[in-house]
Amino acid sequence: MVIISNGFSKFHLSVAAAEADRRRMLSCFLTGAYPTPLIRKVLSFPFLRDNSKAQRLSARRDQIVDGLVHSLFSAELICTLGLLSHSDATVVESFRFYGRSAIRHVEWAARRGARIYHYRAGFGGESVEAAKRLGMFTLCDHASVHPSMAESLVENMGRIPIREEGKELGRFWNALLNDIEQADAVLVNSGFAQETFRLAGHDRSPVHVIYLGVDDYFLEHVPPRETESGAFRLLYAGLFGKGKGAEVLMDTFERLEDLSCRLEIAGPLEPELLDRRRKFFSNPRVKYLGLLSRTDLAKAMSQADVFVFPSFSEGSARVVFEALACGCLVITTPNGGSIVEDGIHGSIVPPGDSLLLAAAIRRAYGNRESVLAVGRRNALLVKEKYTQRNYGDQLESLYRESLG
Secondary structure, X not given: OEEEEOOOOOOOHHHHHHHHHHOOOEEEEEEOOOOOHHHHHHHOOHHHHOOHHHHHHHOOOOOOOHHHEEEOHHHHHHHHHHHHOOOHHHHHHHHHHHHHHHHHHHHHHHHOXXXXXXXXXXXXXXXXXXXXXXXXXXXXXXXOOOHHHHHHHHHOOOOOOOOOOOOOOOHHHHHHHHHHHOOOEEEEOOHHHHHHHHHOOOOOOOEEEOOOOEOHHHHHOOOOOOOOOXXXXXXXXXXXXXXXXXXXXXXXXHOOOOOOEEEEEEOOEOHHHHHHHHHHHOOOOEEEEEOOOHHHHHXXXXXXXXXXXXXXXXXXXXXXXXXXXXXXXXXXXXXXXOOOOEOOOEEEOOOOOHHHHHHHHHHHHOOHHHHHHHHHHHHHHHHHHOEHHHHHHHHXXXXXXXXX
């Protein structure tokens, strides 16, 4: 019934495919590099068991019947070469190659009754045209704000930019926009992302919202929450860069020198902030945790009091849902695309405002009992309403609605 095309890396469409397969709705799953049975055999060799890259590839596997998975490995290899050589043209060409390579699988699945093509923005290309010719319903999954606003939101420190007619987009964002505009419908994962489509003047197709929540693998690895007293612990996770509000967080923490708190940061570091980061990370109250496995991230979140995420532009940050699941009080911005409500799950502060972000942290610091109580409610909320199965239920409803 449904073809799901994930594109490269570990993306939420692998969870969508697992849920579709659970419901006997999946015709085939297209993706980049994937631990197929042959690859799993190779990865089991002793010299690869402890290799971090091999482990990341192995972690891409989801609960999908092997026979339904089609790995377009060579397309992702081209993308990797483009990233290593800093060539945007090569990266975009890898997207196009992926789309062309997907055509034969789309045609194969259509002959066996597939009626919906659910694809990731940027990875559709010519395969979307093929699906339309075959009479399939095309659903474009876009995990960010409207492409015309992505760079402007970062440049404006999270403030919604004035709509610019005829603004030139780069190759990457154009590839995504082309896939969005040729779809019968678009799926985003937050109300904030949906609002940016409205503000951008998108009226070609309906834009649906389904929040992703937290997948089963992560929930299974959330440890019991630690209740040790001591320094108040703040945690940030994700790419530490300008678009995520990294500079705002650094400014904020400098305003909190009088508090007995520490800040931990997990995730890759954006090279552009290198000079300032050196001084920031020399602060003994700041600890860089590096790139964590999802199991280690769950542990770090379960030890933190507050999760801080001052992002300027998100579709819907998965790390916010994960922090809620681990019992953190969350302080974020409206642009984080989360379900966090101010005064209920934590605090919502305007993007780019280090003064108000510092004030929100101070309020949490001054009432640690309330922080614990809010955290317990947050964890319960995720387990009741924002699990992988909840996401699958809503996705199934959208599929059936799309087919009338």
